[in-house]
Amino acid sequence: MTDQEPALAYDTRRISTKQAAELLGVKPETVYAYVSRGQLSSRRSTGGRGSTFDAKEVEALARRNRREPAESSPAAGKLSVRTRITLIDKDRYYFRGVDATELASRHSYEEVAEWLWTGVLRPGVTFTAPEASVAVARRAVDALPEHTGPTDRLRVAAIAAATADPLRFDLSEQAVLGTARTLIPTLVDALPTKGHAPRDGGSLAHRLWARLSGREADEASLRALDTALALLVDHDLAASTLAVRVAASARAHAYAAVSAGLGVLEGPLHGAASGLAHRMLLDVLDRGTAAPVVADELRAGRRVPGLGHRIYPGEDPRARVLFGLLEEVPRAAPALAAARDIVDTTARHAPLHANVDLALAVLTATSGMHASAGETIFAVARTAGWIAHVLEEYDEAPLRMRPSGHYVGARPPQPLPQPLPEQ
Structure with a gap:
């Protein structure tokens, strides 16, 4: 035992929730989150009020929590963050151990999001937003210039929705889950409609369709959009997800953490990549062949x-x-043929496979959507994954993602800089 690991005073007895929280350095709500995730076992106390915990089990978890963040240190060679959300293994990926493509193929976006957040599948679950939240977000979005990009609109909507939520600083698991279930539909409903919005609200995919396309949605297209949302829910520690976890590590509330993710997502190498594929696909369709475009x-x-x-x-x-x-x-069919032509033509130069951005481009181009629609789909989908990472990060030690800079500038002491002469 080191001097950083104090002796446990409760070795031979069970301890209360408060004592467990103190030992772990977390809130009591987080102790129960550990129980729900199988990291701790609990037992009802005598009299049925509150729970008790095995002292040795709590101490083992405390030691593990103190030791494992070191995986993120520069000495480890690369950044590594413990997560139970997504595993990517060769050509497959899994949400909480379940094949993500099978989940997305059989369940709605909302159902997959709930699975990611809670580990519980809730058939038929739908997300609805409070009218007050949507009204505030919509007013903010409507005030933006017409040329504003989709990610900027979503970021403004998230910030506006936060101002309408006085409980946003409650970081307990149930409060954050409540935020997630209203924030995502608020982001969608705050966007201007291009077609007729569903009268009964409808699924999130149906409502999003009305914001992206002026055409009526057929069943096959809606299913493709809903599945695309579910497929894109999470993808391990992508750049935007890492930004979200850094924000959550500083205990930013969920709206702020999502806003951080949206800021990173706007880059052309991340969420905006499908827009580039969309424009290229239209160029191929216009020219009739992929060869000159590639x-x-x-x-x-x-x-x-x-x-x-x-x-x-x-x-x-x-x-x-x-x-x-x-x-x-x-x-x-025409867009699919154009996509295959792009893959086959490029294969003469490099054997590259189509990625999800090209598939999104086929969906958006076929549906009469703008080139930026794929970015909107990506952002809305990934918000659910960001919330899952926010919940996970709130269970970790705060401010753990604070790397040290490797200074390579001029060595001190340097003389004070001299002002430029007046012109």
């Missing part, structure tokens, strides 16, 4: 959008599922 990309020294993935050396499983659904979508 040649232009290669000549300019750019990678061909929608192809290859740094995690999947082979096929992107998300693209595979989405392309399969798009085969059933009316009017999708």
Whole structure:
């Protein structure tokens, strides 16, 4: 035992929730979160009021929590964060140990989100937003310039919704789950409609469709959109998710953490990548062949959008599922043929597989959506995953994601800088 690990005073007896929380350095609510995730076992106390915990089990968890954050240190060689949310293994990925593509194929976006947050599948669950929250968010979004991008609209909607929630600083698990179930539909309902919004509210995918396309949604297209949302819910520690966890580590509330993720998502190498694939796909459809379009990309020294993935050396499983659904979508045949032409033409230069951005491009181009629609789909979908990571990070030691800078500038002491002469 080291001097950083004080002796436990309760070795031979059980301890209360308060004592367990003090030993772990967390709130009492977090102790019960550990129980719900199987990290601690509890027993009702005598008289039925409150719970008791095995002192040795709590101490073991406390030691583990003190030791494991070291995985994030520079000495470990690369950033590593413990998570129970998503596992990526070769050409497959899993949500809480369950094949993510099977979940997305059989369950709605809302059902997959609930599974990611709680580990419980709730058939038929739908998300609805309070009218007051939507009204505040919509007013803020409507005040933006017409050329405003989708991620900016969503970020403004998230910030506006936060101002309408006086309980946003409650970081307990149940409060954050309540925020998640209202924030996501608020983001969607705050966007301007292009078609007729469903009268009965409808599923989140149905309501989002009305914000992205002026066409009537057929059943196959709606299923493809809903499945795309579910497939994109989470993907381990992508750049935006890491930003969310950093914010949550500083105990920012859920709205602020989601806003941090949206800020990173706007980059062309992340959420905006599908827009580049969409424009390329339209160019191929216009020219009738992919050869000159791919040649232009290669000549300019750019990678061909929608192809290859740094995690999947082979096929992107998300693209595979989405392309399969798009085969059933009316009017999708030309865009699907153009996508195949892009893959086959590029294969002469490099054997790259289609990724989910190209599949999203086929969906958005076929549905009469703007090139930025894929970015909106990505952002709305990933918000659920960010909330899952927020919940997980709140259970960790605060401010643990504070790396040390490796200073390479001029060595001190340096003389005071001299002002520039007046012109």
